Amino acid sequence: MxxxxxxxxxxxxxxxxxxxxxxxxxxxxxxxxxxxxxxxxxxDPLRKRSADRDFVRVTRLSVLPADGRPRKFTITDDLVDGWTTYQDSPIGAVYLRREGDSVQALNVVCPHAGCFVNIAPSGEGFACPCHKSQFALDGSVSDPSSPAPRGLDSLNVEVRDDGGVYVRFQNFRTGQKDKTPLV
Ligand code: FES
Structure with a gap:
């Protein structure tokens, strides 16, 4: 053995x-x-891109009506999928409202379940076509019977010396009261 x-x-x-x-x-x-x-x-380019998203130029201040009427703009940015970059791809949309020299930016996504809201027929606010949430021009919920748990999501916006309007575009979690950014 x-x-x-x-x-x-x-x-x-x-x-x-x-x-x-x-x-x-x-x-x-x-x-x-x-x-x-x-x-x-x-x-990992996907991780890097989502962490890096910065202000993107949307339009010129002179294009916006000065009386607070909203205008809708598509936001484009370079999208990275794996190792491929797709330049100027649509990533969402915003409503811009100008009053004097200040501009407000609202994400068009309804915070209830993610449909795109429209400008109300009266022009005095926004209406969601899916479950009838109503929002005032500043984005707040205007009809208490609206199922949306919060107002439209405002975005950081800058008017720069070149006359451009720049928005830091972000999406947020829907269906909750808190405004939680999606990464
Ligand atoms: S998605 Fe807008 S009210 Fe439901």
Whole structure:
């Protein structure tokens, strides 16, 4: 009968040799995990793009009526899918309202369930075609029987020296009272 050696090749007891080997493997994996996460975050273009979205130029201030009537604009940006970039792709839409030199931007998505709201026939607000939520021109819920849990989502907007109107476009979770950005 062959006898199983009880020591490792370097002479240490075999059990402690295997335990040391396991500890080295676990330690190596633990050290590698943050490095792997960093590599993914740097080289994964989808993650980088969603974190990087910045203000996009939508129109010129002079194009907007100065009396507060809203106008709808499609927002385009470069979309990255895997390693392919699609330039100037539609990513959503906004209503812009100008009063004097200040501009308000509202996302067109209804916070109830995500339909696009329309300008109400009266021009005095917005109406959702899906479940009849009604919003005032400033985006607040104007009809208490509306199922929308909050007003239309306002977006950060800047009027810059070049006369351009820039919007930081974002979508938000629907169906809840809080305005939670979608990443
Ligand atoms: S999606 Fe607008 S009221 Fe339901």
């Amino acid at each position: 062959t006898e199983v050696p009880t020591t490792s090749p370097d002479g240490r007891p075999r059990r402690s040799f295997l335990a040391a080997l396991g500890a080295v493997a676990v330690g190596g994996l633990a050290a590698f995990a943050p490095v792997a996460a960093a590599v993914v975050s740097v080289f």
